[in-house]
Amino acid sequence: MFNASFTDSETRIQEFEADSINIQATGRFRIGEQLKDFSGMQIQMGASHLDYRGFDTRDFQLMADLDQQSVNMKIQADQLAEEASFLLDLNGAIEEDQLAFNIKDFDLSSDAYQWKNLGEPTVRYHKNEWLTFKDFQFESDSQFVQIDGTFSSSPEDSVNYEIRSLDLEGL
Structure with a gap:
């Protein structure tokens, strides 16, 4: 099992820019087990502003949940391309x-x-x-x-x- 988080007020990596980004990930995997039999991961991401190669968004939220073979995902942006x-x-x-x-x-x-x-x-x-x-x-x-x-x-x-x-x- 693992748990990771990342928070930064200004992130710049090549053509990716984010302001007030927060990422949290939790997962569970077992060595020797297939993903479909024993796995899980939850990811939550939020940012007040994201820009990647001109794809510009404000108030961005992503929630993803992988539980063995099922996936649930929700992506929301209050302002996309202005x-x-x-x-x-x-x-x-x-x-x-x-x-x-x-x-x-x-x-x-x-x-x-x-x-x-x-x-x-x-x-x-x-x-x-x-x-x-x-x-x-x-x-x-x-x-x-x-x-x-x-x-x-x-x-x-x-x-x-x-x-x-x-x-x-x-x-």
């Missing part, structure tokens, strides 16, 4: 041959738009290099984006897109 707020809340599973994530809550909002998930979109990445989107639907007022299907090198797989009234200028 005008938007952002929230992503997801859970998932780490399996032997794939990663799967369900998006419980997605919100990217500004004065001009409010993108939200419809239902619970699912993304799966398989070790054989295919990526599947299921019920991947988001809307903002009359704007709508949906992706369903599998990206792979197999000609049998396909991906369907439905895009309505998308205004790229607002993004």
